[in-house]
Amino acid sequence: MSDLKYALLIELTNRLQADLLEGYLEAHGVDTELFQESVGHTIYPVIMNSALGRVQVFVPKEQLKEAQELLQEFSPEE
Numbered sequence: 001m002s003d004l005k006y007a008l009l010i011e012l013t014n015r016l017q018a019d020l021l022e023g024y025l026e027a028h029g030v031d032t033e034l035f036q037e038s039v040g041h042t043i044y045p046v047i048m049n050s051a052l053g054r055v056q057v058f059v060p061k062e063q064l065k066e067a068q069e070l071l072q073e074f075s076p077e078e
Helices: 015-027 038-042 061-073
Strands: 006-012 033-035 055-060
Touching: 006 015, 006 061, 015 033, 015 055, 015 061, 055 061
Parallel strands: none
Antiparallel strands: 006 055, 033 055
């Protein structure tokens, strides 16, 4: 398990917010991968707050600390 190159940064229940966070992190040089169950992505509007609608945001382990700091500054509602 320690061979994994990516670490979980955060899990969100909102795909739009995950997409915005992905763009924000990548604009700051942090590679980002989003993972969401395919059924959750397909029927997203119906199940926004369910477990299937959750989106996991992964970043490279070596950029995790930087990503955590950027996450503290991230606010898509401003």
